[in-house]
Amino acid sequence: MPDRTKFVLDEKDMPTSWYNIIPDLPGELAPPLHPATDEPLGPEALAPLFAMELIKQEMSPERFIEIPEEVQAVYKTYRPSPLNRALQLERDLGLPPGVKIFYKYEGVSPAGSHKPNTAIPQAFYNKQEGIKRIATETGAGQWGSAMSIACALYDMECAVYMVGISYDQKPYRRILMESYGAEVISSPSTRTNAGKHVLEMDPNSLGSLGIAISEAVEDAATRDDTHYCLGSVLNHVCLHQTIIGEEAILQMEMADAEPDVVVACVGGGSNFAGISFPYYKRRADGKSSARLLAVEPKACPTLTAGEYRYDLGDEAGLTPKMMMYTLGHDFVPAGIHAGGLRYHGDSPLVSLLAKEGAIEAVAVHQNACFDAAVQFARAEGILPAPESSHAIRAAIDEALAAREAGEDRTILFGLSGHGHFDLAAYEAYNTGKLEDYDFAAGSMCEGA
Amino acid sequence: MPDRTKFVLDEKDMPTSWYNIIPDLPGELAPPLHPATDEPLGPEALAPLFAMELIKQEMSPERFIEIPEEVQAVYKTYRPSPLNRALQLERDLGLPPGVKIFYKYEGVSPAGSHKPNTAIPQAFYNKQEGIKRIATETGAGQWGSAMSIACALYDMECAVYMVGISYDQKPYRRILMESYGAEVISSPSTRTNAGKHVLEMDPNSLGSLGIAISEAVEDAATRDDTHYCLGSVLNHVCLHQTIIGEEAILQMEMADAEPDVVVACVGGGSNFAGISFPYYKRRADGKSSARLLAVEPKACPTLTAGEYRYDLGDEAGLTPKMMMYTLGHDFVPAGIHAGGLRYHGDSPLVSLLAKEGAIEAVAVHQNACFDAAVQFARAEGILPAPESSHAIRAAIDEALAAREAGEDRTILFGLSGHGHFDLAAYEAYNTGKLEDYDFAAGSMCEGA
Numbered sequence: 001m002p003d004r005t006k007f008v009l010d011e012k013d014m015p016t017s018w019y020n021i022i023p024d025l026p027g028e029l030a031p032p033l034h035p036a037t038d039e040p041l042g043p044e045a046l047a048p049l050f051a052m053e054l055i056k057q058e059m060s061p062e063r064f065i066e067i068p069e070e071v072q073a074v075y076k077t078y079r080p081s082p083l084n085r086a087l088q089l090e091r092d093l094g095l096p097p098g099v100k101i102f103y104k105y106e107g108v109s110p111a112g113s114h115k116p117n118t119a120i121p122q123a124f125y126n127k128q129e130g131i132k133r134i135a136t137e138t139g140a141g142q143w144g145s146a147m148s149i150a151c152a153l154y155d156m157e158c159a160v161y162m163v164g165i166s167y168d169q170k171p172y173r174r175i176l177m178e179s180y181g182a183e184v185i186s187s188p189s190t191r192t193n194a195g196k197h198v199l200e201m202d203p204n205s206l207g208s209l210g211i212a213i214s215e216a217v218e219d220a221a222t223r224d225d226t227h228y229c230l231g232s233v234l235n236h237v238c239l240h241q242t243i244i245g246e247e248a249i250l251q252m253e254m255a256d257a258e259p260d261v262v263v264a265c266v267g268g269g270s271n272f273a274g275i276s277f278p279y280y281k282r283r284a285d286g287k288s289s290a291r292l293l294a295v296e297p298k299a300c301p302t303l304t305a306g307e308y309r310y311d312l313g314d315e316a317g318l319t320p321k322m323m324m325y326t327l328g329h330d331f332v333p334a335g336i337h338a339g340g341l342r343y344h345g346d347s348p349l350v351s352l353l354a355k356e357g358a359i360e361a362v363a364v365h366q367n368a369c370f371d372a373a374v375q376f377a378r379a380e381g382i383l384p385a386p387e388s389s390h391a392i393r394a395a396i397d398e399a400l401a402a403r404e405a406g407e408d409r410t411i412l413f414g415l416s417g418h419g420h421f422d423l424a425a426y427e428a429y430n431t432g433k434l435e436d437y438d439f440a441a442g443s444m445c446e447g448a
Numbered sequence: 449m450p451d452r453t454k455f456v457l458d459e460k461d462m463p464t465s466w467y468n469i470i471p472d473l474p475g476e477l478a479p480p481l482h483p484a485t486d487e488p489l490g491p492e493a494l495a496p497l498f499a500m501e502l503i504k505q506e507m508s509p510e511r512f513i514e515i516p517e518e519v520q521a522v523y524k525t526y527r528p529s530p531l532n533r534a535l536q537l538e539r540d541l542g543l544p545p546g547v548k549i550f551y552k553y554e555g556v557s558p559a560g561s562h563k564p565n566t567a568i569p570q571a572f573y574n575k576q577e578g579i580k581r582i583a584t585e586t587g588a589g590q591w592g593s594a595m596s597i598a599c600a601l602y603d604m605e606c607a608v609y610m611v612g613i614s615y616d617q618k619p620y621r622r623i624l625m626e627s628y629g630a631e632v633i634s635s636p637s638t639r640t641n642a643g644k645h646v647l648e649m650d651p652n653s654l655g656s657l658g659i660a661i662s663e664a665v666e667d668a669a670t671r672d673d674t675h676y677c678l679g680s681v682l683n684h685v686c687l688h689q690t691i692i693g694e695e696a697i698l699q700m701e702m703a704d705a706e707p708d709v710v711v712a713c714v715g716g717g718s719n720f721a722g723i724s725f726p727y728y729k730r731r732a733d734g735k736s737s738a739r740l741l742a743v744e745p746k747a748c749p750t751l752t753a754g755e756y757r758y759d760l761g762d763e764a765g766l767t768p769k770m771m772m773y774t775l776g777h778d779f780v781p782a783g784i785h786a787g788g789l790r791y792h793g794d795s796p797l798v799s800l801l802a803k804e805g806a807i808e809a810v811a812v813h814q815n816a817c818f819d820a821a822v823q824f825a826r827a828e829g830i831l832p833a834p835e836s837s838h839a840i841r842a843a844i845d846e847a848l849a850a851r852e853a854g855e856d857r858t859i860l861f862g863l864s865g866h867g868h869f870d871l872a873a874y875e876a877y878n879t880g881k882l883e884d885y886d887f888a889a890g891s892m893c894e895g896a
Contacts, residue, residue, distance in 0.1 A: 005521060006459045006524040008456055008457065008458050008459050008528065009456065010458065011452060011454045011455070011456050073453060073535075076453050076532070077532070077828060077829040078530075078829070080456065082526075084524070084525070087521075088601065110825075110829040110830045110831065112868065116829075149829050152826040152827075152829070153536065153826075153827075153829055171871075171875070172871040175871040175872075175874050175875045175878065176871055176874075178874075178875075178878050179825060179831055179867075179871075179877075179878060180825055180826055180831070181822075181826055374627060374629075377558075377600065377627060377628055378600040378601075378628060378629055379600075379601075380525060381522075381525040381526070381558040381597050381601055382525070382558045383624065383627055383628070418558075419627075420560065420620075420624070420868045421868065423619075423620040423623040423627075424623075426623050426624075426626075426627045427619070427623045427626075429627075430623065430626050430627060
């Protein structure tokens with residue numbers, strides 16, 4: 001029998017707390033500012049939109065926050081998620097025995113990605129506070145799917161404002177959401193003043209994530225029974241995702257292995273936070289010296305080419321200003337297939353860690369990511385989401401660099417989702433039609 | 449904390465043998481016959497198409513067959529699969545405490561279904577015997593996906609003859625197979641004499657599973673480096689699927705529960721065999737008295753309305769005649785969305801068990817299955833494949849019947865796959881456009 005390759009966590013050993021990085025941060029976390037007045041925003045400003053418990057978590061000084069039993073129970077729909085050693089990939093890469101690759105796989109969730117890890121507690125806390133309906137936005141549909149599922153599981157209503165062009169061109173995610181009982185609205189819509197305003201200016205508007213956010217926020221702000229939920233960027237979202245890394249620590253112990261580097265893709269930042277923050281904690285506790293590596297697309301390289309400053313969270317200027325790495329809130333990234341990585345900014349928590357040198361970041365080309373994705377699929381069996389392929393690319397590059405340097409290296413990467421909804425992207429890659437945009441060069445390119 | 453809902457098997461406790469039902473059968477298993485001569489087929493007749501080890505398994509008298517270590521290792525890509533208690537579904541159905549529903553979920557595999565359980569060992573045994581390339585057929589693409597993945601994992605070539613109409617209308621499964629490196633050929637093709645013959649008669653042929661089988665068999669028969677693989681019906685396919693039930697037995701023991709009824713959908717029969725045969729063994733060993741319930745569509749009710757007799761495995765008459773329940777090899781089932789259940793016959797093993805009264809069968813309506821599928825998705829979070837929804841329908845009906853009768857009942861059903869590739873079917877259901885065909889009534893209908 002070859003080495004062990006799968007590390008299965010028993011239900012009874014599942015983590016019961018999320019790790020809150022705020023008390024361990026290496027610097028001061030700058031508060032969000034009102035978009036119009038630039039005044040720091042207090043909890044009361046967020047109360048019309050968010051559950052109080054989530055607002056508390058947004059600024060909590062507690063290092064650990066208990067996962068409510070009702071959330072633990074629903075997590076078991078798909079958690080604990082598997083952690084595997086990529087033994088066949090290691091062989092295909094010709095790695096020496098001292099260079100090992102492990103991956104934590106979140107594609108087993110019913111949405112096919114890590115997003116339900118926060119959608120579930122967000123729905124729960126809102127329900128607990130008497131809210132009956134959630135309004136949110138979605139681009140290609142990953143976050144909307146997760147929120148739809150979470151609302152179904154807690155028997156709540158869900159309204160998803162979906163970017164119009166995706167609503168028309170990507171019906172499958174819409175159907176998925178509707179099958180879970182969500183109402184999916186093509187944005188811009190006539191349901192909100194924000195939507196009507198856009199349609200007056202341009203009746204043929206294709207929509208954008210910024211417009212959809214505006215509509216969802218307005219929907220939630222104007223109805224007593226409704227709150228708003230967001231799928232990334234915010235502190236409480238990063239908090240909920242730490243279930244990934246907390247599980248991974250236990251599974252890596254089962255594997256008798258300690259990562260030298262933890263790798264994950266970064267868009268808004270919650271997936272990266274999910275697997276890496278618990279290792280940051282482990283470092284703070286003197287139990288790890290793992291490097292934490294965030295991987296972003298060359299077409300939208302916020303951490304590697306952005307500025308660290310206050311910027312708006314959305315194009316329209318409805319959301320608070322946050323201190324973060326940003327390419328500018330009016331930056332429109334090229335249409336790369338990793339839709340979840342096309343955000344102009346980054347989570348303030350991830351941004352602060354990058355600013356303080358506590359994490360590293362690297363930008364990679366889309367074509368190089370698909371090379372890695374297909375190599376991984378044929379070795380390990382799982383076809384990854386385009387977002388996740390960024391982590392695979394960087395993990396392979398880490399392994400090859402260790403081999404070149406003659407060093408031992410244990411690499412753990414986050415495989416945030418499967419690619420079953422992204423087959424059009426694979427078709428483009430398989431037929432040699434995949435292009436890429438290089439932000440630094442300011443032009444389209446063939447990829448690395 | 450509510451009752452435990454998830455039962456996680458450790459890697460080290462995974463079953464290391466498949467259960468072979470042949471020595472425990474309640475009657476004589478009739479041999480396959482040559483389609484032209486009606487002579488019983490010996491192993492030598494199968495040798496040009498199948499690996500010798502698979503031919504041996506087809507008629508093995510051994511009760512347990514060890515899973516090769518190399519197969520166990522690759523199974524760990526996605527196995528052990530989860531077994532969950534459907535606690536929220538139980539609540540939604542208003543079941544008393546004595547009526548419990550458990551499900552074993554195979555949708556975590558990289559193909560999204562149970563099919564890799566046999567694709568992996570089939571690829572392995574062929575590779576072990578020096579075969580470099582597999583030819584097979586696929587309808588909508590489930591089996592072709594599984595075989596493509598298995599071939600990628602063992603570094604073999606794979607040629608998939610895909611029914612032409614699906615090749616054109618369902619590109620996503622094709623792209624998935626191609627991403628794993630398979631060559632996907634629209635059938636009928638000019639690659640084989642069988643295909644050419646069909647195209648001469650009808651240049652616009654949409655193809656059929658029978659034609660695709662003929663092409664794949666001819667491809668394998670005419671190339672020394674190539675064998676043929678089949679995804680259901682045959683004894684060795686049912687054998688490999690027993691990993692499902694062998695795991696389930698261990699997980700139900702963890703749950704301190706023993707099923708009174710084991711439910712699974714049946715098309716060719718391998719999914720049903722996979723979860724139910726190990727419980728048949730457990731019955732033979734005096735450890736269980738579980739009823740075994742096969743669920744089929746009203747549109748293609750082989751076990752409940754077919755005849756038990758020798759019939760051809762395919763429309764074209766190229767495959768052996770098998771003793772089985774059949775609606776006739778020229779029966780063309782209505783275009784229900786559960787494509788995996790549209791087979792005119794049934795596995796000879798499953799058929800014999802039905803004939804001898806060792807298992808039960810029930811036929812259900814497509815619309816009633818989608819009702820159950822959506823109810824399940826909103827309670828348990830997982831959107832099932834249309835095939836799997838048949839098992840859910842019957843499991844719910846079993847639960848409601850137990851409640852009515854005031855009886856305790858523990859129900860275990862097989863959830864064979866997720867519905868992420870079947871969203872067009874959900875769209876039809878969600879918009880009230882789903883029709884059904886009733887074989888007994890001989891007409892289209894609205895469903896139950």
